Amino acid sequence: MTLDLRYTEEQEQLRDSVRAMLADHAGWARVLEVAESPEPDDADLWRLLSVETGLAALAVPEHLGGAGATLAETAVVLEELGRAAAPVPYLGTAVAAQLLLHLGESDLLRELAGGGIVALALPFDVGPAGQRLPDVEVSTAADGSPLLNGTISGVADALRATVLIVPAGGALFAVDAEAPGLRRTAVVSLDETRPLCDLAMWNAPARLLAAGDRAASALDSALVAGAVLLASEQLGLAQWCLDTTVEHLRTRYQFGRPVGSFQALKHRLADLWVELVQARAVARYAAAAVAQGDPDARLAASLAQAHNGPLAVRAAEECVQMHGGIGFTWEHPAHLYLKRAKSASVAYGTAPHHRAALAALADLAPA
Amino acid sequence: MAAPFRAGRPALILHSQCIKFAAKGTEVGASVAEPVTAESLRERVDGFLAGHDPAGDRLEFLRARFDAGLAWVHYPVGLGGLGAPRVLQPVVDQRFAAAGAPDNSPRRIGIGLGMAAPTILRHGTAAQRERFLRPLWTAEEVWCQLFSEPGAGSDLAGVATRAVRDGDGWLVDGQKVWTSMAHQARWGILLARTDPAAPKHAGLTYFLCDMHAPGVEVRPLRQATGEAEFNEVFLSGVRLGDELRLGAVGEGWAVARTTLMNERVAIGGAALPREGGMIGVLARTWRRRPELRSPALHDEVLRLWVRAEALRLTGIRLRQQLAAGEPGPEGSAMKLAFAALTQQISGTEVELLGAEGLRHDHWRADRPEELDLIGRGPTYRWLRAKGNSIEGGTSEVLRSIVAERVLGLPAEPRQDTGVAWKDLPR
Numbered sequence: 052m053t054l055d056l057r058y059t060e061e062q063e064q065l066r067d068s069v070r071a072m073l074a075d076h077a078g079w080a081r082v083l084e085v086a087e088s089p090e091p092d093d094a095d096l097w098r099l100l101s102v103e104t105g106l107a108a109l110a111v112p113e114h115l116g117g118a119g120a121t122l123a124e125t126a127v128v129l130e131e132l133g134r135a136a137a138p139v140p141y142l143g144t145a146v147a148a149q150l151l152l153h154l155g156e157s158d159l160l161r162e163l164a165g166g167g168i169v170a171l172a173l174p175f176d177v178g179p180a181g182q183r184l185p186d187v188e189v190s191t192a193a194d195g196s197p198l199l200n201g202t203i204s205g206v207a208d209a210l211r212a213t214v215l216i217v218p219a220g221g222a223l224f225a226v227d228a229e230a231p232g233l234r235r236t237a238v239v240s241l242d243e244t245r246p247l248c249d250l251a252m253w254n255a256p257a258r259l260l261a262a263g264d265r266a267a268s269a270l271d272s273a274l275v276a277g278a279v280l281l282a283s284e285q286l287g288l289a290q291w292c293l294d295t296t297v298e299h300l301r302t303r304y305q306f307g308r309p310v311g312s313f314q315a316l317k318h319r320l321a322d323l324w325v326e327l328v329q330a331r332a333v334a335r336y337a338a339a340a341v342a343q344g345d346p347d348a349r350l351a352a353s354l355a356q357a358h359n360g361p362l363a364v365r366a367a368e369e370c371v372q373m374h375g376g377i378g379f380t381w382e383h384p385a386h387l388y389l390k391r392a393k394s395a396s397v398a399y400g401t402a403p404h405h406r407a408a409l410a411a412l413a414d415l416a417p418a
Numbered sequence: 419m420a421a422p423f424r425a426g427r428p429a430l431i432l433h434s435q436c437i438k439f440a441a442k443g444t445e446v447g448a449s450v451a452e453p454v455t456a457e458s459l460r461e462r463v464d465g466f467l468a469g470h471d472p473a474g475d476r477l478e479f480l481r482a483r484f485d486a487g488l489a490w491v492h493y494p495v496g497l498g499g500l501g502a503p504r505v506l507q508p509v510v511d512q513r514f515a516a517a518g519a520p521d522n523s524p525r526r527i528g529i530g531l532g533m534a535a536p537t538i539l540r541h542g543t544a545a546q547r548e549r550f551l552r553p554l555w556t557a558e559e560v561w562c563q564l565f566s567e568p569g570a571g572s573d574l575a576g577v578a579t580r581a582v583r584d585g586d587g588w589l590v591d592g593q594k595v596w597t598s599m600a601h602q603a604r605w606g607i608l609l610a611r612t613d614p615a616a617p618k619h620a621g622l623t624y625f626l627c628d629m630h631a632p633g634v635e636v637r638p639l640r641q642a643t644g645e646a647e648f649n650e651v652f653l654s655g656v657r658l659g660d661e662l663r664l665g666a667v668g669e670g671w672a673v674a675r676t677t678l679m680n681e682r683v684a685i686g687g688a689a690l691p692r693e694g695g696m697i698g699v700l701a702r703t704w705r706r707r708p709e710l711r712s713p714a715l716h717d718e719v720l721r722l723w724v725r726a727e728a729l730r731l732t733g734i735r736l737r738q739q740l741a742a743g744e745p746g747p748e749g750s751a752m753k754l755a756f757a758a759l760t761q762q763i764s765g766t767e768v769e770l771l772g773a774e775g776l777r778h779d780h781w782r783a784d785r786p787e788e789l790d791l792i793g794r795g796p797t798y799r800w801l802r803a804k805g806n807s808i809e810g811g812t813s814e815v816l817r818s819i820v821a822e823r824v825l826g827l828p829a830e831p832r833q834d835t836g837v838a839w840k841d842l843p844r
């Protein structure tokens with residue numbers, strides 16, 4: 052194993068462009084405005100990311116209208132989206148893309164590359180670490196086509212999806228978002244920059260995408276990708292929290308000196324930085340492992356979530372605490388990062404789930 | 419405004435640049451001196467092995483390896499290297515190891531390899547590099563670090579050991595303490611005060627101290643583990659020639675900083691396979707002894723495993739970035755995380771073993787020949803790890819360095835700059 056854990060020059064350029072674009076279109080005031088609005092996400096920003104720049108389909112092959120890049124590039128975009136707490140269904144779409152790539156679903160990939168939003172219909176906390184899938188029943192219509200019945204609660208990035216991919220009965224189905232018998236209900240969510248929804252299906256017509264092992268391995272690869280990509284988003288979020296806190300402590304004076312000159316705070320931020328340096332290595336390793344089909348990818352995914360999930364929460368908590376009263380104020384961005392970090396720490400499996408998965412992967416059996 | 423991707427889709431940007439890079443690579447290769455690659459290094463090693471029997475005389479073999487530029491490939495040609503990227507070193511080491519070649523007992527000469535060598539390379543004269551680097555690398559000459567004193571530990575720039583001009587050389591008087599491996603050492607890197615009237619950082623000069631010179635006395639100093647890995651070193655009228663001064667008079671602090679930066683990398687940064695460090699000991703005990711397991715300890719072991727693996731990957735990434743250059747501030751991150759981690763892993767190991775974990779092998783005041791953080795039993799590991807957050811800069815001092823130099827947080831108000839060293843309160 053000699054995976055390169057550095058950013059390539061192209062990835063650095065990609066980062067610069069995305070960061071500049073988000074500075075213009077996803078400033079803090081805009082993010083709060085979207086979070087407070089009834090809209091589930093920022094449709095204009097999504098248009099920019101998908102239709103106008105093709106960033107939402109980085110990993111889709113060129114002949115299907117995508118950019119033909121890898122998950123390692125997608126992860127760089129997610130670092131920046133995490134940094135901005137941008138309200139767009141990017142992560143969910145990237146996860147769906149991974150699943151569709153695995154299945155070679157050209158039509159849906161083309162739709163996705165054209166700006167369509169495809170969502171994997173699973174509770175946000177389901178990851179590759181072996182959680183239970185919701186019970187959705189499959190029955191057959193008069194013409195022999197499949198119908199789905201059941202509820203799936205707490206799905207992310209699905210409110211504006213055009214197509215939902217539903218795991219049911221050990222198979223994978225595509226359900227058109229406008230299908231009769233499908234209802235989406237927005238959930239008032241902790242993280243309103245990535246709100247969840249509940250799905251209910253009553254005889255919703257569906258199309259079979261894959262069954263058996265093929266379905267299982269496609270789903271698994273999508274969930275591994277989700278855990279890995281989320282780790283990069285968490286890294287970007289944590290970096291924003293650290294940078295913003297440092298900036299505040301340099302300029303905020305109390306007791307006749309910048310509060311950032313007090314050792315009690317300096318040392319906590321130094322410790323946070325030490326964790327962040329490691330979070331970057333872990334995220335890059337996981338992204339490289341998946342992008343290159345390394346056999347260690349599964350372990351890398353669980354390692355990345357076990358480390359970066361709690362780190363992002365800690366970074367956001369320190370950010371709030373070290374900003375004092377202003378950090379607890381609705382008009383200050385810190386709370387959005389706090390909520391997003393906590394929500395993300397549950398997504399694609401919590402750290403304890405991933406540690407349990409590592410027990411098996413690293414041959415450390417339980418008591 | 420952001421670069422519009424539609425104009426040149428990301429894929430195109432990515433692909434066209436890959437092609438450009440590849441083309442540039444070949445052009446350079448064709449016109450300039452042949453670049454050192456992993457492949458060419460393997461060939462060099464094989465060529466060397468064809469002419470030198472790894473089973474023959476150890477020292478002769480190591481000297482020849484140095485002369486062939488295969489010692490530390492990132493060092494300059496003529497000084498044991500090939501001016502090659504530092505990342506390629508493992509290629510060479512693995513090839514030699516596979517051939518059963520003798521190594522230079524790196525654990526015995528860690529201070530020389532990790533601290534003295536990069537400092538001599540950066541600040542030494544041609545004659546000093548020529549004289550010292552080869553026997554340092556072949557382990558003919560072991561080095562120690564004569565920095566800390568009873569009155570100057572964290573505050574290293576406060577050292578009181580005096581070096582006074584004496585004709586064409588220097589006379590050194592003072593006391594150093596906690597000097598690891600001084601009992602093995604032929605040479606020491608020494609920080610001494612040459613101008614007590616200057617502010618403390620400005621009055622220092624760096625020397626290479628002959629540990630065999632008259633007036634150098636090394637006394638064992640026992641540590642919490644019972645052994646005496648470190649020492650007190652008394653310097654009484656020690657005469658050092660001016661050719662043993664490293665860097666200019668009064669420039670000792672800048673030279674010492676090179677040493678310290680490298681020390682932090684050396685302590686935290688060894689390249690290891692997964693479970694190659696202390697976590698491997700704990701993981702193997704966990705696997706071998708199911709009767710010791712409990713659910714709470716299980717999660718503890720997993721948490722530590724995650725942290726150890728995260729730190730290991732960080733070291734790999736750091737080494738990839740280091741390619742040829744100087745260690746950056748991330749070395750301090752490694753050192754900080756390493757100290758905390760070894761302390762917790764070894765603590766958990768003792769708890770996992772229960773009463774069995776309280777059996778210590780012996781409290782003899784051994785004089786170890788080499789530094790080994792994990793070689794003995796669990797209680798030894800746990801005790802020795804306590805030193806990790808003290809040696810090479812305490813974790814508190816390192817946090818302040820990170821906060822100020824990496825994060826750019828304001829310095830604390832201080833009273834000891836701009837004052838003559840001799841007038842400081844102590």
Ligand SMILES: Cc1cc2nc3c(=O)[nH]c(=O)nc-3n(C[C@H](O)[C@H](O)[C@H](O)COP(=O)(O)OP(=O)(O)OC[C@H]3O[C@@H](n4cnc5c(N)ncnc54)[C@H](O)[C@@H]3O)c2cc1C
Nearest residue numbers: 563564565566571572596597598805808809810811812814
């Ligand atoms: C195993 C071991 C091996 C060693 N080997 C060597 C060697 O080979 N050569 C050598 O020269 N030295 C060596 N040392 C010495 C080591 O470098 C010093 O012990 C260390 O730098 C701390 O100095 P001190 O012991 O004087 O503690 P002090 O500086 O007195 O520190 C006491 C406490 O105060 C804290 N502190 C000090 N200043 C600050 C500050 N500004 N802000 C916050 N907290 C502060 C420290 O972190 C520590 O907790 C070794 C030490 C050990 C334990």
